[in-house]
Amino acid sequence: MKQFVYGVKDGIPIALGYASVAFTFGLVTMEYGLSWWQATLISLTCLTSAGQFAGIGTMAAGGSLLEMAVSQLVINLRYGLMGVSLSQNVTKKVSGISRWILAYGITDEIFAVAISKTYKIGRGYLVGLYVLPVMGWTLGTMGGALLGSVLPQNISSALGVALYGMFIAVVVPPAKENRKILAVVGIAVGLSCIFKWTPMLKTISSGTAVIISAVIAAFVGAVWFPMEEEGGESQ
Amino acid sequence: MRNYWIYLLVMAGVTYLIRAVPFSLCKKEITNPTMKAFLAYIPYTVLAAMTFPAILYATSSLISGAVGCVLGLLLALQRKSLLTVAIASCVGVFVTEYIMHIIGVM
Structure with a gap:
């Protein structure tokens, strides 16, 4: 008790x-x-x-x-x-x-x-x-x-943009503090743009494109700069 | 939303199993720094990839979406709370679309 x-x-x-x-x-x-x-x-x-x-x-x-x-x-x-x-x-x-x-x-x-x-x-x-x-x-x-x-x-x-505003508020402060997070976020956004604006890749559903972009970005980041301590994610 | 229950089941079920299976069954700790880094980065990369460029298409016009995005970025850089940033983005969109209506470009 x-x-x-x-x-x-x-x-x-x-x-x-x-x-x-x-x-x-x-x-x-x-x-x-x-x-x-x-x-x-x-x-x-x-x-x-x-x-x-x-x-x-x-x-x-x-x-x-x-x-x-x-x-x-x-x-x-x-x-x-x-x-x-x-x-x-x-x-x-x-x-x-x-x-x-x-x-x-x-x-x-x-x-x-x-x-x-x-x-x-x-x-x-x-x-x-x-x-x-x-x-x-x-x-x-x-x-x-x-x-x-x-x-x-x-x-x-x-x-309609409120959800995205929240995402920005979650991602930006740690990315500002930590250059590793900034780098993986940059890669993720870059890939996401490629999926959206490349004619051949447009047919892939947005959810799938997000998963692929995010996994590649996090994987590249993990290989380039592995982390001894986890960065906190705000919930 | 007719698929609500099945979506909820998959969402809650997968989330629960990810928590429960390792907590209940695993005895060893993950120490691999690459794996730890991957898991630490994933929430950020997912949210970032979901936000951009989708935010540009979330409103009635690319311009208002861009204004909402930039406003959100500026406030987030100043470490404002989630609610503040979200509301500021919405207000930015609302005001931009209002002005566009007045000057007749929308």
Whole structure:
């Protein structure tokens, strides 16, 4: 119980950050033809920023299920790495079914907090740590979506760029600080432009083009400048 | 959106399995710096490739899309919050299209 309370306390700053990002996500989903409960359910079940942004894009574009699965796999692959890492830092009691349940809450920020503990953490702490961020993420989405659904039409048409504005806000600050990230982002954008504007490549669906561009850029970056420490991704 | 449930199932299912399978089954830690770098870069490259050039085609005109993009970049460079950057891009688009209507180029 004591550990649960510690976890809840550690989750407060994460929850606040999530609520504001999720609010924007919720606001944007309206532009993609989703109702407020559909948006909220996505946030509750997926609990991931970049993956959800890509997901609603695929939904709106009527992309194939394979495209959806591959894009989610690629974007969220890092959670697998975090899961492996976190598995070293939990008590022996966290085993079997507990792990299958607790895996749900692995996100960039939750992982960062959980892995920073110098002692092995248990179920109580992890559950406590998850509670507020999950609520912040889900309720923030609901709030944004409900507000979005009452906005007048001429304003909502300008919301078409809101999602991209968010992406820019996620990518630009770390790219400004870190030249490696700047380089991989540049490569990704360059490839994405080639896919869009080269006559022969135009026929490839936008979702597939994004996956190919992103994987090549990250792969080239990883080979050229491998990283000892992970850069944080803001959710 | 008639495919909502099946899309949601794939989206949530894949995301959950990526988290659950390694956390539940793996015993060894990944230390390969190339692999770690790849996984660290992927979120940025995905978002970047999704944004550009798609942002230019997200509005009624290339010009308003470009204005939204540049405004977003300028504010993001100053480390403004996601909400601020997103709203600024939208306002940029809205105002640009309004002006274009007035001067009759749209």
